Amino acid sequence: MNDTWSDLLMADHEQTEKVIDALETLWRDKAPEPATVKKAVQYFSEFADACHNQKEEQHLFPRLSAAGIPSHGGPLGMMLMEHERSKQLLDAFSSLGQRVVAGDAAAAGEMVTVFLEYGALLKNHYWKENDILYPMGRRALGPDDDAAIVKGILEIENGLGADTRNKYQALAQEMTRGTLEDLSAPLDKSVIAAILNSLPIELSFVDADDCVRYFSHENHAKLFPRTRGVIGLKVQNCHPPKSVHMVEQILADFKAGRRESADFWIDMGSKKIHIRYFAVRAAQGEYLGCLETVQDITAIQQLTGQKRLLD
Numbered sequence: 455m456n457d458t459w460s461d462l463l464m465a466d467h468e469q470t471e472k473v474i475d476a477l478e479t480l481w482r483d484k485a486p487e488p489a490t491v492k493k494a495v496q497y498f499s500e501f502a503d504a505c506h507n508q509k510e511e512q513h514l515f516p517r518l519s520a521a522g523i524p525s526h527g528g529p530l531g532m533m534l535m536e537h538e539r540s541k542q543l544l545d546a547f548s549s550l551g552q553r554v555v556a557g558d559a560a561a562a563g564e565m566v567t568v569f570l571e572y573g574a575l576l577k578n579h580y581w582k583e584n585d586i587l588y589p590m591g592r593r594a595l596g597p598d599d600d601a602a603i604v605k606g607i608l609e610i611e612n613g614l615g616a617d618t619r620n621k622y623q624a625l626a627q628e629m630t631r632g633t634l635e636d637l638s639a640p641l642d643k644s645v646i647a648a649i650l651n652s653l654p655i656e657l658s659f660v661d662a663d664d665c666v667r668y669f670s671h672e673n674h675a676k677l678f679p680r681t682r683g684v685i686g687l688k689v690q691n692c693h694p695p696k697s698v699h700m701v702e703q704i705l706a707d708f709k710a711g712r713r714e715s716a717d718f719w720i721d722m723g724s725k726k727i728h729i730r731y732f733a734v735r736a737a738q739g740e741y742l743g744c745l746e747t748v749q750d751i752t753a754i755q756q757l758t759g760q761k762r763l764l765d
């Protein structure tokens with residue numbers, strides 16, 4: 455499916471938010487390295503401002519205003535004001551950044567302070583665009599507007615060079631690689647455990663050597679009973695014999711990269727139970743193990759219409 459204007463703009467936001475997060479982490483307690491500062495000044499000037507903001511200012515905002523969304527006051531007026539403020543902060547960040555790149559370490563402290571304000575403004579601004587302005591735009595604009603905005607976005611990118619999107623994606627990756635952790639990393643283990651036990655799905659995890667390492671909902675009623683004694687056992691030793699050959703096949707397929715998931719559904723009394731297996735892989739694709747999910751989908755299968763109000 456082709457990307458819509460809001461898919462394209464939100465992908466820009468997502469990429470820039472990762473860069474902001476990585477730089478905040480890097481510069482929190484270490485002096486900024488000139489090489490990274492140079493990349494950051496380039497990324498925010500050439501991409502976040504001259505490319506992304508221009509896509510909106512030249513192609514999205516005028517069409518929103520023509521569709522009746524006022525450009526003074528209201529969400530659109532607010533977004534325009536924030537673009538102005540972001541340009542001021544970016545100018546300050548760039549000139550301080552250029553001093554740091556030129557070897558003036560005394561400018562680094564103020565540069566980081568300005569960057570933190572700039573980053574905070576952008577994150578808040580992107581959230582408002584993603585959650586308020588774009589949904590408003592999707593309702594107000596017709597298919598001709600949608601197509602013209604996508605065309606305008608591509609024209610801005612092409613006007614900055616043939617490979618603009620890939621170029622800044624690569625620059626963003628250079629700045630984030632090795633710095634960005636998974637969002638679960640700062641969470642306390644007890645919080646992660648509570649989240650897993652709150653899922654409406656029972657989980658079991660078997661590691662790359664087929665040993666059972668984890669199951670959720672230990673102290674809750676479960677569809678498939680599991681007790682602590684299975685931890686550390688080979689999955690082949692604690693699976694019903696009649697289906698163990700399928701488990702072997704799934705694990706072999708996962709390890710060989712022939713399959714990423716397998717689904718089954720069975721009847722348990724009046725309940726319909728959905729059982730799924732997923733290959734769990736590290737970012738580089740290395741096989742870490744198999745996740746089994748078990749869910750009672752009886753009530754979900756019976757849903758009709760919509761429920762949009764709280765009971």
Ligand SMILES: [Fe+2]
Nearest residue numbers: 463510580583
């Ligand atoms: Fe934006």
